[in-house]
Amino acid sequence: MAESNYGHRDKKGHYKPDERISYPAVFVWPLKPIGALKWVFSIPGYFVPWNLFYVLVGLLSWFYFSPPLEAYAQLNIKVFLIAFARNSVLVALYFGAFHYRLYTQRAQDLEFKFNPRWPSEKSKQFMFGNQNIDNIFLTFASGVTIWTGFEIGILWLAANEYVSVINVQENWIYFISMILLVHLWRDLHFYLIHRLVHSEPLYAMAHRIHHKNINPGPWSGLAMHPIEHLFYFSCALLYLLFPFHPAFVMVTLVHAGLSPAPGHAGFDRIRTSKNRTFSSDSYAHYLHHKYFECNYADGILPLDKWFGTFHDGSGEAQERLRHRLKEKNKKAIS
Numbered sequence: 001m002a003e004s005n006y007g008h009r010d011k012k013g014h015y016k017p018d019e020r021i022s023y024p025a026v027f028v029w030p031l032k033p034i035g036a037l038k039w040v041f042s043i044p045g046y047f048v049p050w051n052l053f054y055v056l057v058g059l060l061s062w063f064y065f066s067p068p069l070e071a072y073a074q075l076n077i078k079v080f081l082i083a084f085a086r087n088s089v090l091v092a093l094y095f096g097a098f099h100y101r102l103y104t105q106r107a108q109d110l111e112f113k114f115n116p117r118w119p120s121e122k123s124k125q126f127m128f129g130n131q132n133i134d135n136i137f138l139t140f141a142s143g144v145t146i147w148t149g150f151e152i153g154i155l156w157l158a159a160n161e162y163v164s165v166i167n168v169q170e171n172w173i174y175f176i177s178m179i180l181l182v183h184l185w186r187d188l189h190f191y192l193i194h195r196l197v198h199s200e201p202l203y204a205m206a207h208r209i210h211h212k213n214i215n216p217g218p219w220s221g222l223a224m225h226p227i228e229h230l231f232y233f234s235c236a237l238l239y240l241l242f243p244f245h246p247a248f249v250m251v252t253l254v255h256a257g258l259s260p261a262p263g264h265a266g267f268d269r270i271r272t273s274k275n276r277t278f279s280s281d282s283y284a285h286y287l288h289h290k291y292f293e294c295n296y297a298d299g300i301l302p303l304d305k306w307f308g309t310f311h312d313g314s315g316e317a318q319e320r321l322r323h324r325l326k327e328k329n330k331k332a333i334s
């Protein structure tokens with residue numbers, strides 16, 4: 001179906017989906033157990049498609065594309081390079097696929113693109129004067145390097161038995177439960193660190209680099225200052241507090257490392273054939289890039305709703321945001 005079946009464009013040509021952003025019926029009161037269960041197993045739902053994909057890539061990364069745990073016991077460059085190469089290939093393939101299809105081939109032109117302009121290829125704001133090159137440089141030089149650093153550091157602790165590693169066969173229920181909870185933990189962690197980096201001095205020092213991408217593309221997803229990458233990938237540290245398996249860390253880091261690609265696609269829906277499109281689930285975070293002070297969470301936990309910063313894409317939400325910012329400015333002046 002065409003763009004006009006899902007949304008409309010305003011006078012300036014910006015695309016707005018007609019459907020309001022909403023949360024699944026999980027964290028609601030009174031409880032809706034049937035609605036919650038339906039959402040967990042529906043398509044799209046909690047697992048399918050995104051969550052399941054990241055879980056599978058994380059498990060494959062650990063069981064087929066990593067050295068054995070013992071190899072992590074020494075901090076040697078060879079293990080780092082193997083992990084760095086694997087993570088780089090994942091990022092290049094995944095981010096590259098979204099970028100190639102949407103921005104190089106321009107396979108659907110501006111259809112479903114939120115911002116009617118293409119990202120600028122000449123802008124003094126960005127390193128090398130180019131948003132895309134700036135984004136790719138930060139992604140690999142800082143993002144994938146720090147991601148790999150967390151992997152090596154945490155698995156070094158496990159390999160040296162500073163934490164005890166569980167056996168999957170003996171603890172398979174625990175293993176599966178922890179893997180399935182990764183997505184929830186990532187949502188909570190992202191919200192917390194995101195609020196933190198929006199406060200000074202972290203915003204000026206670090207997070208403003210990510211926010212230069214007002215018209216984001218897939219490569220904007222991991223385009224962050226190294227300080228922000230340190231906070232962002234620290235989600236993997238949680239597993240040191242629990243009975244541990246390396247796959248927990250791999251799935252969490254893969255989730256953190258890859259999910260920003262569709263989340264910053266810049267397109268509400270992605271066309272796969274003449275009659276088929278799928279949602280990139282990126283409108284809430286697109287609004288965060290556009291208006292800064294809303295939608296700090298990016299996922300399924302209704303934290304913005306609870307803390308009064310939710311923007312569902314409607315005119316009323318826009319009015320609430322305007323009012324909130326006006327009050328904030330008044331307070332700052334007085």
Ligand SMILES: [Zn+2]
Nearest residue numbers: 210221264285
């Ligand atoms: Zn972002």
Ligand SMILES: [Zn+2]
Nearest residue numbers: 194198207288
């Ligand atoms: Zn932000």
